[in-house]
Amino acid sequence: MTSTPNLETSRELIVLTAAKTVANAALRWVSPFLPVLQAALGASTATLTTVMGVAELGGLTTMVTGRVLDRGRERSVFVAGLGAVVVSSLLALRGSVLFFALSFGVLVIGVANLTVAAHAWIGHRVPFSRRGRAIGIVEMSWAIALGAGAPVMALLIGRFGWRGPYVALVIAGCVAIGAVTWRVSDSPASGDTADRPKMVRSAYVPLGVSAAVAAAGMAVFVVSGVWLDEHHGVSLGGLGFVAAAIGMVELGSSSMVAAVSDRLGTLRSVTIGGLVLLAGLAMIASAQTSIVLAVSGLLVFLAGFEFAFVASLTLVTEAAPEARGKAIGIGNALGTVSRAIAVATSGLLYQYFGMRASVGLAALAATTALLLTRVRATV
Numbered sequence: 315m316t317s318t319p320n321l322e323t324s325r326e327l328i329v330l331t332a333a334k335t336v337a338n339a340a341l342r343w344v345s346p347f348l349p350v351l352q353a354a355l356g357a358s359t360a361t362l363t364t365v366m367g368v369a370e371l372g373g374l375t376t377m378v379t380g381r382v383l384d385r386g387r388e389r390s391v392f393v394a395g396l397g398a399v400v401v402s403s404l405l406a407l408r409g410s411v412l413f414f415a416l417s418f419g420v421l422v423i424g425v426a427n428l429t430v431a432a433h434a435w436i437g438h439r440v441p442f443s444r445r446g447r448a449i450g451i452v453e454m455s456w457a458i459a460l461g462a463g464a465p466v467m468a469l470l471i472g473r474f475g476w477r478g479p480y481v482a483l484v485i486a487g488c489v490a491i492g493a494v495t496w497r498v499s500d501s502p503a504s505g506d507t508a509d510r511p512k513m514v515r516s517a518y519v520p521l522g523v524s525a526a527v528a529a530a531g532m533a534v535f536v537v538s539g540v541w542l543d544e545h546h547g548v549s550l551g552g553l554g555f556v557a558a559a560i561g562m563v564e565l566g567s568s569s570m571v572a573a574v575s576d577r578l579g580t581l582r583s584v585t586i587g588g589l590v591l592l593a594g595l596a597m598i599a600s601a602q603t604s605i606v607l608a609v610s611g612l613l614v615f616l617a618g619f620e621f622a623f624v625a626s627l628t629l630v631t632e633a634a635p636e637a638r639g640k641a642i643g644i645g646n647a648l649g650t651v652s653r654a655i656a657v658a659t660s661g662l663l664y665q666y667f668g669m670r671a672s673v674g675l676a677a678l679a680a681t682t683a684l685l686l687t688r689v690r691a692t693v
Contacts, residue, residue: 327436346557354409355411359664367654369419373426375423376646380430381640389494389500392428405420430643434639454565456624457565460561464558513637526652527587527591532653534612540664580626585622589684592618599670
């Protein structure tokens with residue numbers, strides 16, 4: 315059952331957004347700076363992207379977490395997720411492919427679970443007619459993590475080496491745990507979770523939309539840093555600048571979702587974002603040796619992706635209102651599988667066939683999402 319958001323809810327939402335920014339920074343800095351980690355760990359692009367793809371399966375744990383969220387334990391799950399972020403950073407400091415794999419697996423589990431906890435927290439408190447704004451606000455953390463975090467990570471790498479970002483994330487993660495524990499409340503959702511009805515089949519359509527959009531985004535983003543480095547000669551500082559620009563574009567898209575998606579409607583918002591995403595893919599595919607077209611296409615692609623994906627999350631929160639936590643957990647699990655396949659497949663496609671193959675994979679996923687929105691419109 316939802317209620318009208320009040321001042322205290324708004325303050326708690328800000329704390330959750332700030333804490334989620336830390337977790338997202340831990341997850342997002344790796345792809346743009348993958349060349350740095352390749353050199354440090356002595357691993358290939360295919361090896362690290364395969365590791366990352368397999369680690370994405372840790373998000374399947376949200377299928378269990380969803381039932382906990384329907385009992386109103388959002389804060390507890392969120393704090394546990396932040397704890398996993400801290401542990402993962404400590405593991406990564408060991409400096410081997412094995413510990414990178416363990417670290418990334420723990421990180422994905424933590425970020426996935428705190429994300430569904432944040433969405434359930436919003437879904438249990440904010441009416442659907444206003445939920446796009448709340449989801450848009452909390453998902454600004456995804457963009458801020460890269461826009462503000464990438465330049466910081468670049469400076470830390472330049473000053474302290476590849477371990478610098480991990481040490482900073484340990485400190486920031488501990489601060490975030492304290493802030494959420496102190497400022498955010500658990501409040502049990504109404505109803506007996508033991509008697510909640512099963513999800514109807516139509517509930518899986520919006521979950522599929524979100525999963526397909528997520529796959530489209532990761533298929534290109536995971537190889538973007540390597541592509542810019544190998545084919546366009548972008549330096550470490552340049553990668554930091556591009557990553558910051560990506561973060562700012564995504565922040566603009568998240569802000570637009572918060573501002574207009576409730577008026578446009580979530581299905582229409584997903585459609586608009588998907589079409590922009592496809593336009594960006596066309597630019598990337600035709601970039602060849604043009605660094606301007608390459609970066610411009612990447613920015614257009616990610617602007618469309620962010621708008622479509624954040625809007626799709628609102629759909630997920632209302633896919634099964636009587637079992638909201640369960641639906642959000644299953645939705646994240648579906649997204650986990652789609653992202654894992656996209657990350658691992660895109661890395662291999664890129665290594666053997668080049669960027670256009672990764673673009674083709676993203677286009678297939680985006681088209682699937684757009685077709686599913688038409689199915690949703692009829693159910």
